[in-house]
Amino acid sequence: MNTVDAKRVLETALICSHQPIQIRDLRVLFSDALGADTIRTLLEEMQLDWAQRGVELVQVATGWRFQSRPEMREYLDRLNPEKPPKYSRAVMETLAIIAYRQPVTRGDMEDVRGVTINSLVLKQLEDRGWVEVIGHRETVGRPSLYATTRQFLDDLGLASLDQLPVYDSAQAQANAFARLGEDDPSLQMDMALESDETAEVATPAEGEAPIFELSSPRDPAPTGDDTHEH
Numbered sequence: 001m002n003t004v005d006a007k008r009v010l011e012t013a014l015i016c017s018h019q020p021i022q023i024r025d026l027r028v029l030f031s032d033a034l035g036a037d038t039i040r041t042l043l044e045e046m047q048l049d050w051a052q053r054g055v056e057l058v059q060v061a062t063g064w065r066f067q068s069r070p071e072m073r074e075y076l077d078r079l080n081p082e083k084p085p086k087y088s089r090a091v092m093e094t095l096a097i098i099a100y101r102q103p104v105t106r107g108d109m110e111d112v113r114g115v116t117i118n119s120l121v122l123k124q125l126e127d128r129g130w131v132e133v134i135g136h137r138e139t140v141g142r143p144s145l146y147a148t149t150r151q152f153l154d155d156l157g158l159a160s161l162d163q164l165p166v167y168d169s170a171q172a173q174a175n176a177f178a179r180l181g182e183d184d185p186s187l188q189m190d191m192a193l194e195s196d197e198t199a200e201v202a203t204p205a206e207g208e209a210p211i212f213e214l215s216s217p218r219d220p221a222p223t224g225d226d227t228h229e230h
Contacts, residue, residue: 006034007042020063020154061153061160090121096173098131099164103145105137112170130155
């Protein structure tokens with residue numbers, strides 16, 4: 001099989017798949033006649049082939065997939081004009097703490113945020129598949145250690161935690177996840193490195209609960225933090 005035909009096979013498989021595909025699974029397409037290095041080279045060539053199109057080929061945590069480019073979101077959103085549910089600042093700040101400081105216990109998160117974290121916030125993140133318990137700290141009470149999942153990286157469009165953008169403040173870290181959660185992988189969040197200025201623009205009017213907007217229609221809005229201080 002020549003290179004053109006091999007790329008056509010890979011392209012077809014990736015476009016028709018609803019989930020990212022790992023290279024070892026792509027080898028099955030060719031009955032293992034092509035090695036992993038060869039397939040990776042073909043995938044990298046395909047990335048260049050699609051460089052000027054509205055769809056891009058990317059590698060995420062669980063494999064390779066096609067997805068729309070961030071600049072296409074404005075147009076694709078017109079196909080689904082319904083307002084997505086809104087989630088409390090507590091969810092995004094908690095997710096950011098776990099993502100940037102993992103593994104962490106609930107106590108660690110509360111120390112950073114300065115308030116007691118409502119258990120519904122962690123449950124919401126676990127139910128969505130973004131965080132999980134990976135063990136327990138060997139201390140009094142053996143508290144659970146939380147970390148992000150591969151699904152979290154997939155929804156961000158990232159291959160590893162090393163690709164998370166670097167921010168100077170916890171607020172900016174939380175704001176980076178403000179659009180996380182599209183059910184369609186081709187509409188993954190735009191990691192536009194939002195600045196604190198963007199966060200200020202999104203701040204609700206005085207007296208309103210601070211919120212972030214997520215594009216995840218299947219999740220109910222969590223209640224946020226407990227009101228007492230930690």
